[in-house]
Amino acid sequence: MSDGKTIDQVAERLARRTPPRLAGRVRGVSDKGIAWLFIAPTILLLLAINIFPLIWTVQLSFTNYKANRAVRGYEYIGLRNYERVLTDSDIWQTLQVTAHFLCWTMALQVLIGFSLAWLINKQFKNHGFWTTVILLPMMLSPAVVGNFWTFLYQPQIGLFNYIVSFFTGVDPSSFDMIGSVNLAPWAIIIVDTWMWTPYIMLICLAGLRSIPDYIYEAAEVDRASKWRQFWSITLPMVLPFLMLAVLFRAIENFKMFDLVVELTSGGPGSITELASINLKREAFEKWRTGYSSAFAVILFVTVFGAANIYVKALNKVKQR
Known part of the structure; x- marks a missing residue:
């Protein structure tokens, strides 16, 4: 300057x-x-x-409101909708079906997903290629997956039935996966496991690769067996990752809708009618808007409360 x-x-x-x-x-x-x-x-x-629809849903749950008769108005009926939901045998049947689906999908996805992550973590030849192949199902749309597996489950031309027939010797046209009362729930469990196991695998793989190598080296110096290393090092250090993956998938599976609709539409009968499908039918087919709003609030409180308890358990595991 x-x-x-x-x-x-x-x-x-x-x-x-x-x-x-x-x-x-x-x-x-x-x-x-x-x-x-x-x-x-x-x-x-x-x-x-989020907030406005939630508040409106809570408000409607105390009324006899019906969306197809909005011009006629509605009146407040107190807790009557909640009483009807909690005493409805069909609702409890729906929740039982949802719990069966949730428990089996979580068990299979955790077992298979962790096993795949364990194998890929060994970094064998072409492990990157196989990791990409395994991740492909979760990249697809649920509607596409549902239509794809519907053809695979066809009794006459379905490839799945012929694969089962090859290992069991049963006539492939003698059983219908999505039309049988006994097999339809398992048909949905198989598809959801096929689609979302890679998600569990990915998070478990991140947990496995976050374990420092020197811990295993110290264990080998102490002559710890591979089994002992797994139980004392691998599983405790991967457990927070695994629990987090289970939390995300459990919440998603609790509100599963599109995949089941594409495969079975809740049938045969109501054997695969999950809570989300029942809620949709009550709200948009029977037009019991107040009743379905009460059901939605109950589901929200259930999931929110269970998730809070689970997160507290997860924090305790992290602090160990």
Whole structure:
């Protein structure tokens, strides 16, 4: 500069000329304004998509509202919808079907997913290629997967029946996976396990590769067997990852809808009618909006409470 002053000196002089209280206030307002500029749209979107429908659903659950008769109005009936839901045998049957589906899919996906992660972690030849192949099912749309497996389950031309026939010797046309009362639940369990086991595998693989090698080296120095290393090192350190994967998948499976609709539509009869399908039928086929709202609130409280208990258990495992 012409007078020999540096930029830092000029900035310092300008700062001294500005009253401290005014400068701090201007800077504070500017920072907060920028922060709210980025945060406010997200908050408004969350309120519009999540909070408002939830509050409205709770309100409707205390009424006899029917969406196809909105012009006639509705009246508040207190807890009558909740009483009807909790005493409805069909609802309890639906919850039993959902629990059966949830337990078996979680058990199979954890067992197979962890086993696949264990094998891939060995980094055998072409393990990257096989990892990509295994991950392909979870990249597909549930509607596409449902239609794909519907053809595989066809009694006359379905490839699945011929594979089963090859190992068991049973006539492939003698059983129908999605039309049999005994086999239809297992048909859905098989498809969901095929589709989402790679998700469990991926999280378990991340957990396995996060274990430092020196821990295993120290165990080998102490002459610990492979089985002992698995129970004392591998499983405890991967357990938080595995529990987190189970939490995510359990919540998703509890509200499973599109895959089951594509495969069985809840049939035959109501043997594969999950809670989400029953809720949709009550709300949009029978138009019992108030009743279905009460059912939705009960499901939300159940899942929210179970998830909170599970997260507390997960935190205890992490602290060990």
